[in-house]
Every structure is written in C-alpha cells, then in structure tokens.
Amino acid sequence: MAELWGDFEGLKLSLALGYFKVEINVDSTTVVEADERGGSMHIGCVAILDQIKVLMNKLEGVVIAHSIRETNSRVDILASVGCTVESEILIYNSPPVCISSLLAEDACRVSSARLFPP
Numbered sequence: 803m804a805e806l807w808g809d810f811e812g813l814k815l816s817l818a819l820g821y822f823k824v825e826i827n828v829d830s831t832t833v834v835e836a837d838e839r840g841g842s843m844h845i846g847c848v849a850i851l852d853q854i855k856v857l858m859n860k861l862e863g864v865v866i867a868h869s870i871r872e873t874n875s876r877v878d879i880l881a882s883v884g885c886t887v888e889s890e891i892l893i894y895n896s897p898p899v900c901i902s903s904l905l906a907e908d909a910c911r912v913s914s915a916r917l918f919p920p
Contacts, residue, residue, distance in 0.1 A: 805833045813857040813864075813909075815891070828870040847886045857872040876901050 805828050818823045851885060858864045879901050884892060897905055 806829055806836070806847055806854065809833070810850055810854050810857065813854060813861070817857065817860060824861055824863070825865040827867050827874070829869050829871040829874040831868050839902060876904050879904070 809826055809828070812826065813824065816822075817850070830920065836847065883900060
C-alpha cells in the first residue's frame with residue numbers, strides 16, 4: 803500500500819511541475835500489475851488505485867516498470883530520510899550526501915551480485 807501512495811504522490815507532483823510523460827519504477831510486481839490493470843491487491847487499495855488512474859489519465863504517457871529490489875536502494879534510503887523530516891515534501895536541487903556513494907557506483911557501473919535461493 804505504501805508503494806501505491808508513493809505512485810499517487812509522485813504523479814501529483816509530476817502534474818504540478820508540468821511533467822506529462824512519466825516513468826514509474828517499483829520493486830513489487832504486485833504493485834506494477836495493480837497500477838497497470840487497476841486491479842486491487844487488497845480491498846483497502848481500491849480508493850488509491852482509482853485516484854492513481856485519474857491522475858494517469860491526465861498525463862500524456864505513463865510507463866510502469868518493475869525494478870529489482872537492489873536497484874531501488876537509493877529510493878529506500880531517500881524514503882528513510884523522508885521519515886525523519888517534518889515537512890510534507892522535500893525537493894533536492896542536487897543529490898543528498900546519503901546516496902552520493904551509491905550514485906558514484908552507478909556512474910562507474912559497479913554492479914552487485916544478486917543471490918537467488920536454490
């Protein structure tokens with residue numbers, strides 16, 4: 803449900819800033835399927851999914867993609883930072899220090915192994 807709220811708030815912000823072509827990356831295939839089809843993972847998600855669909859219909863183009871959890875680590879760190887601030891929204895003009903080492907790894911194309919259970 804938290805990822806759906808992230809989708810909703812991100813779409814609202816995109817529209818407010820005048821961005822009409824948006825790509826949403828989430829690390830939950832269930833959320834991807836719910837966003838794409840408007841189906842519900844749980845009955846409590848119906849209202850937020852309806853609101854997401856309304857916002858998506860206002861945009862010129864929306865791509866919803868699944869990202870493996872490891873690639874979402876930057877977002878997880880930023881979400882943790884967001885939980886510690888009192889403002890409703892925090893916009894950075896440049897990347898915060900807390901993710902600078904991860905961004906440097908990205909720039910150098912450093913990869914990490916992903917282990918799958920047998």
